[in-house]
Amino acid sequence: DGGITQSPKYLFRKEGQNVTLSCEQNLNHDAMYWYRQDPGQGLRLIYYSQIVNDFQKGDIAEGYSVSREKKESFPLTVTSAQKNPTAFYLCASSRGQGLFSSGANVLTFGAGSRLTVL
Amino acid sequence: SQQGEEDPQALSIQEGENATMNCSYKTSINNLQWYRQNSGRGLVHLILIRSNEREKHSGRLRVTLDTSKKSSSLLITASRAADTASYFCATLNAGGTSYGKLTFGQGTILTVHP
Numbered sequence: 001d002g003g004i005t006q007s008p009k010y011l012f013r014k015e016g017q018n019v020t021l022s023c024e025q026n027l028n029h030d031a032m033y034w035y036r037q038d039p040g041q042g043l044r045l046i047y048y049s050q051i052v053n054d055f056q057k058g059d060i061a062e063g064y065s066v067s068r069e070k071k072e073s074f075p076l077t078v079t080s081a082q083k084n085p086t087a088f089y090l091c092a093s094s095r096g097q098g099l100f101s102s103g104a105n106v107l108t109f110g111a112g113s114r115l116t117v118l
Numbered sequence: 119s120q121q122g123e124e125d126p127q128a129l130s131i132q133e134g135e136n137a138t139m140n141c142s143y144k145t146s147i148n149n150l151q152w153y154r155q156n157s158g159r160g161l162v163h164l165i166l167i168r169s170n171e172r173e174k175h176s177g178r179l180r181v182t183l184d185t186s187k188k189s190s191s192l193l194i195t196a197s198r199a200a201d202t203a204s205y206f207c208a209t210l211n212a213g214g215t216s217y218g219k220l221t222f223g224q225g226t227i228l229t230v231h232p
Contacts, residue, residue, distance in 0.1 A: 035222075041224055042206060045219065058219075111160045
């Protein structure tokens with residue numbers, strides 16, 4: 001079955017440590033996204049990538065970094081510079097062929113990774 | 119405030135009743151989407167309505183869009199306990215600083231009692 005796999009599901013980090021969240025998709029989607037969700041909140045966009053080897057900052061990119069070396073993979077690193085990293089992180093992908101083409105921006109989400117800073 | 123804002127924040131109903139959730143937004147949009155999230159899980163896409171459409175149906179879901187009022191509503195008919203989840207609207211923005219971005223609201227928590 002096609003889908004998005006995020007790992008790990010739960011992660012604990014000590015202050016000052018960098019951690020990397022994995023996101024892999026086998027949907028052959030061009031675009032991939034990372035969102036952050038805090039309790040009782042909506043989703044906020046951290047980074048997105050429309051094509052391999054290219055990515056753009058979202059609304060809350062400070063303290064995070066990404067790479068897009070392969071179409072299938074879009075890992076997110078939460079650095080020690082992120083002041084309040086405890087949150088639920090969601091990875092998503094979309095066809096992304098043409099900004100406004102039919103269905104291009106319908107997102108398929110992974111199951112999420114919950115990061116807790118101790 | 120966020121582009122998409124849902125109302126109410128929480129809704130509690132009995133099985134068999136209809137549930138209506140509303141979403142308001144500020145800038146012009148290309149389309150508006152509704153997603154569902156079960157507790158602690160990822161979001162699942164439910165339905166998309168384009169800016170030139172006024173109403174769309176999918177099974178027990180009915181979505182309306184009023185671009186003059188910059189608002190949308192999601193109606194779930196004959197609700198079931200399994201419909202218990204959070205529901206988010208998301209707008210694909212066609213103007214302003216959020217051009218081309220999909221922006222999510224804060225969600226409505228729906229509880230359906232058996």
